[in-house]
Amino acid sequence: xxxxTQAARFVGQRVPRKEDRRLLTGNGAYTDDITVPxxxxxxxxxxxxxxxxxxxxxxDAAKALPGVHAVYVADDLRTLDIKFLxxxxxxTAPAPAMWPLADGRIAHVGEPVVxxxxxxxxxxxxxxxxxxxxxxxxxxxVTLEQARALTKAIHPDLGVKPADTMIVPSDDAMAExxxxxxxxxxxxxxxxxxxxxPMETRGVVAQPKGTGExxxxxxxxxxxxxxxxxxxxxxxxAHSIRVIAKDVGGAFGLKVQLWREEVAAxxxxxxxxxPVKWIEDRLENLTSANQAREQEVTVKLALDADAKLLAxxxxxxxxxxxxxxxxxxxxxxxxMFPGPYRLPRLSVNANAYFSNTCGEAAFRGPWMVESLARxxxxxxxxxxxxxxxxEIRRRNLIxxxxxxxxTCMGTVLNWVTPxxxxxLAVEKIDVAAFRAEQAKARTEGRYLxxxxxxxxxxxxxxxxxxxxxxxxxxxxxxxxxxxxVISTHSQGHGTETTMAQVxxxxxxxxxNDVSVFEDDSSRGSFGAGAGGSRQAVAGGGAAIHAIxxxxxxxxxxxxxxxxxxxxxxxxxxGMIRVKGVEEMTTSLASLAxxxxxxxxxxxxxxxxxxxxxxxxxxxxxxxxxxxHACVCEVDRDTGVVKILxxxxxxxxxxxxxPSVVEGQIAGGVTQGVGGVLMEQIRYDADGNPTAATFxxxxxxxxxxxxxxxxxxxxxxxxxPGGFKGIGEGxxxxxxxxxxNAVADALSPFGVRTLDxxxxxxxxxxxxxxxxxx
Amino acid sequence: xxxxxIRLTVDGGPVSKTVEARQTLGEFLRDGCxxxxxxxxxxxxxxxxCTVIVDGKAVRSCLMLAxxxxxxxxxxxxxxxxxxxxLSPVQQAMMDEHALQCGFCTPGVVxxxxxxxxxxxxxxxxxxxxxxxxxxCRCTGYQGxxxxxxxxxxxxx
Numbered sequence: 001x002x003x004x005t006q007a008a009r010f011v012g013q014r015v016p017r018k019e020d021r022r023l024l025t026g027n028g029a030y031t032d033d034i035t036v037p038x039x040x041x042x043x044x045x046x047x048x049x050x051x052x053x054x055x056x057x058x059x060d061a062a063k064a065l066p067g068v069h070a071v072y073v074a075d076d077l078r079t080l081d082i083k084f085l086x087x088x089x090x091x092t093a094p095a096p097a098m099w100p101l102a103d104g105r106i107a108h109v110g111e112p113v114v115x116x117x118x119x120x121x122x123x124x125x126x127x128x129x130x131x132x133x134x135x136x137x138x139x140x141x142v143t144l145e146q147a148r149a150l151t152k153a154i155h156p157d158l159g160v161k162p163a164d165t166m167i168v169p170s171d172d173a174m175a176e177x178x179x180x181x182x183x184x185x186x187x188x189x190x191x192x193x194x195x196x197x198p199m200e201t202r203g204v205v206a207q208p209k210g211t212g213e214x215x216x217x218x219x220x221x222x223x224x225x226x227x228x229x230x231x232x233x234x235x236x237x238a239h240s241i242r243v244i245a246k247d248v249g250g251a252f253g254l255k256v257q258l259w260r261e262e263v264a265a266x267x268x269x270x271x272x273x274x275p276v277k278w279i280e281d282r283l284e285n286l287t288s289a290n291q292a293r294e295q296e297v298t299v300k301l302a303l304d305a306d307a308k309l310l311a312x313x314x315x316x317x318x319x320x321x322x323x324x325x326x327x328x329x330x331x332x333x334x335x336m337f338p339g340p341y342r343l344p345r346l347s348v349n350a351n352a353y354f355s356n357t358c359g360e361a362a363f364r365g366p367w368m369v370e371s372l373a374r375x376x377x378x379x380x381x382x383x384x385x386x387x388x389x390x391e392i393r394r395r396n397l398i399x400x401x402x403x404x405x406x407t408c409m410g411t412v413l414n415w416v417t418p419x420x421x422x423x424l425a426v427e428k429i430d431v432a433a434f435r436a437e438q439a440k441a442r443t444e445g446r447y448l449x450x451x452x453x454x455x456x457x458x459x460x461x462x463x464x465x466x467x468x469x470x471x472x473x474x475x476x477x478x479x480x481x482x483x484x485v486i487s488t489h490s491q492g493h494g495t496e497t498t499m500a501q502v503x504x505x506x507x508x509x510x511x512n513d514v515s516v517f518e519d520d521s522s523r524g525s526f527g528a529g530a531g532g533s534r535q536a537v538a539g540g541g542a543a544i545h546a547i548x549x550x551x552x553x554x555x556x557x558x559x560x561x562x563x564x565x566x567x568x569x570x571x572x573x574g575m576i577r578v579k580g581v582e583e584m585t586t587s588l589a590s591l592a593x594x595x596x597x598x599x600x601x602x603x604x605x606x607x608x609x610x611x612x613x614x615x616x617x618x619x620x621x622x623x624x625x626x627x628h629a630c631v632c633e634v635d636r637d638t639g640v641v642k643i644l645x646x647x648x649x650x651x652x653x654x655x656x657x658p659s660v661v662e663g664q665i666a667g668g669v670t671q672g673v674g675g676v677l678m679e680q681i682r683y684d685a686d687g688n689p690t691a692a693t694f695x696x697x698x699x700x701x702x703x704x705x706x707x708x709x710x711x712x713x714x715x716x717x718x719x720p721g722g723f724k725g726i727g728e729g730x731x732x733x734x735x736x737x738x739x740n741a742v743a744d745a746l747s748p749f750g751v752r753t754l755d756x757x758x759x760x761x762x763x764x765x766x767x768x769x770x771x772x773x
Numbered sequence: 774x775x776x777x778x779i780r781l782t783v784d785g786g787p788v789s790k791t792v793e794a795r796q797t798l799g800e801f802l803r804d805g806c807x808x809x810x811x812x813x814x815x816x817x818x819x820x821x822x823c824t825v826i827v828d829g830k831a832v833r834s835c836l837m838l839a840x841x842x843x844x845x846x847x848x849x850x851x852x853x854x855x856x857x858x859x860l861s862p863v864q865q866a867m868m869d870e871h872a873l874q875c876g877f878c879t880p881g882v883v884x885x886x887x888x889x890x891x892x893x894x895x896x897x898x899x900x901x902x903x904x905x906x907x908x909x910c911r912c913t914g915y916q917g918x919x920x921x922x923x924x925x926x927x928x929x930x
Contacts, residue, residue, distance in 0.1 A: 023876030026850035027811015249877030492875025666914030694819035
């Protein structure tokens with residue numbers, strides 16, 4: 001443990017995580033681990049029809065069951081004034097009216113209709129099974145194609161129209177560009193629906209306390225956001241709700257926002273005036289928790305004779321289900337389409353549609369369609385034009401010399417290295433050797449493929465509202481130990497460790513002396529928490545600013561006590577030194593004890609104690625970037641794709657902890673690979689979900705991924721610490737990378753691989769339908 | 774609903790309780806024995822998060838009833854570290870290799886690896902990886918788990 005206590009630079013080190021000891025010994029504190037006296041357990045009766053009306057509900061038998069304490073339908077919650085907030089929506093894209101339990105109309109299978117409270121989860125489920133609901137069923141709108149047809153309203157209050165539309169108009173010059181272009185390349189990419197599938201499902205324990213006060217344990221991405229959301233939903237003062245979320249078993253966007261079930265459980269607790277626990281089971285998670293990515297985009301590219309991009313046109317359609325967390329046509333996905341390339345013009349027609357399916361939620365890189373569409377179509381274009389996919393990238397990628405570079409959508413890119421990461425990945429793969437191996441394999445009837453994809457990831461995203469700032473309070477305790485409370489939060493990605501590394505370095509104390517707390521909304525101030533790959537930039541930035549204030553104070557006190565100049569005071573490894581006067585060395589602990597307990601010795605007028613706080617408003621965007629490469633083999637007989645190599649060549653600026661960075665990349669890539677090869681939320685014609693267990697909804701296992709090879713570049717941005725964010729990138733660039741590798745493997749067949757998922761039956765059909773040349 | 778009295782050993786201590794016939798071993802360990810490190814991820818035997826060791830074998834505690842555990846010796850992730858807090862070799866390898874993120878699947882992964890390496894057994898890396906195919910991890914892409922498997926197999930140790 002020596003390196004943990006000495007004056008090392010902790011930033012940049014593969015420091016073991018502070019979280020791991022409790023998690024490895026089974027001593028984590030997830031929501032289902034919370035038990036409070038008198039707690040009731042909730043189970044929901046959910047709709048088995050996708051669209052229609054509730055004719056009647058009979059709860060008599062359920063209420064009569066011993067052990068059942070309460071059975072509530074929509075009307076039973078009317079004593080509360082409950083409002084649902086949308087993660088985002090606009091006046092042009094209004095949200096549907098919502099109530100925790102289905103209120104007359106049914107808009108998708110799995111909608112919560114009745115909540116049953118009982119002594120145990122088993123008894124609550126017994127009670128739920130005794131509830132009789134009589135429905136009048138209507139023909140549902142299920143598929144994206146059906147939703148686009150706009151034949152009937154999903155929500156009567158919103159009429160028959162797209163949920164949202166975003167247009168960047170074309171013009172005569174654009175039309176002329178396409179008419180005169182040496183090459184026009186067109187293709188449609190379809191992404192099936194995916195489920196976040198965190199290993200810990202959603203869950204909540206709500207404990208009413210006194211009048212209108214609540215303690216809520218909930219699996220979420222920010223206790224502060226959850227507290228804010230609940231206080232607004234129930235019209236209660238913010239300070240009356242305390243939200244605690246110590247350990248969160250993955251979220252990936254699903255737990256950014258509390259939704260109907262969590263709100264229903266809190267409402268039931270308030271009405272019953274008893275603590276209520278609801279823990280989602282996997283069936284509920286796969287059929288009723290919000291989902292993502294059901295979208296298609298038709299891309300039209302114009303290129304000149306040198307394969308340089310001239311213009312692009314996007315037509316985008318997305319099925320956002322019945323009750324999405326946000327109503328939007330993926331504006332960020334459209335805006336980011338130029339990526340790290342010189343693309344002079346872009347026109348967009350993007351639409352989102354409601355349907356009688358589970359609603360959409362943000363999922364790790366919700367805008368990833370930009371990279372998916374651009375990178376797969378660049379390969380299609382290269383093949384059509386007859387040049388190497390690497391060559392088309394080299395001719396169009398922006399260089400360092402061109403930065404800051406303003407894209408045609410007005411995004412300013414700076415401190416990014418797309419071209420450099422591409423060349424690093426090329427070198428790592430050894431393309432020439434691979435092509436020789438590929439040619440030899442083809443003579444044996446084996447199909448190997450190599451794919452590349454390059455992107456820039458907008459992180460932090462201070463676009464106003466709740467994303468405007470993060471907050472940090474750093475305190476040297478009277479013992480000399482350091483406690484930080486930060487408005488960031490961990491969904492499992494280790495901020496308790498990474499923030500402590502930043503703090504240890506900035507303040508000049510041992511890593512083991514720093515404790516970071518993010519788990520309790522009543523401890524500290526508001527912040528948006530985990531989301532948008534913003535923790536390093538926004539949380540780290542807040543901590544660095546707070547420490548600057550704290551250090552100035554420590555130096556002023558030391559200078560006063562030691563009769564030295566503040567400029568000569570240094571803090572290192574928890575010791576205070578005066579430059580050139582070794583015998584004046586004292587400990588931070590002793591200085592802290594003075595600051596708290598011997599206040600007359602402080603400089604006149606100085607505030608006692610050693611606490612500083614700072615609310616940091618980060619830049620609108622910080623960009624990290626990467627090029628990924630994949631080598632795969634497609635089995636001609638089974639259609640199974642085996643990934644043989646994966647290279648991640650990235651630049652997220654200063655890495656706080658390379659192991660955490662690599663963990664984020666690997667997790668994101670694996671989710672992206674799952675989305676391309678196997679994960680698929682399916683509905684039958686009646687709107688019934690048919691991937692309701694982990695036997696039907698396949699997520700990648702250990703044999704689906706190779707060991708990833710990493711190349712790191714470090715190009716700091718100009719924000720405090722030089723961090724650039726890394727949380728979502730793997731899930732953004734993973735999909736086009738593997739698609740391009742499969743496309744390369746199947747290039748002898750002359751087929752396109754743009755309809756996802758690239759499941760064995762689909763790839764077999766493609767290969768069977770076209771004989772290899 | 775019939776109730777049954779069962780006696781078993783959990784993490785080295787005797788337990789005597791009355792359980793409902795329908796209660797799974799996983800629920801019993803969590804609710805009846807305070808072993809909240811037993812995580813129920815799917816309750817249909819796929820994800821592996823609830824894995825515990827029963828009489829030396831790694832089992833999915835969501836697929837076994839509590840009454841079936843009558844008379845057995847059960848070990849959970851909460852029973853592996855030494856009294857002084859020293860992690861078990863599997864736990865230490867997982868920590869060293871950054872083999873976990875959110876930690877929800879982790880106790881199950883640890884128990885399967887523990888069963889394979891019990892009593893000084895040295896399974897091959899391939900054997901450990903094959904056993905790991907019964908665990909779902911949504912965070913790590915299995916990268917650290919692969920490294921931990923290699924370490925535990927004695928390669929690069």
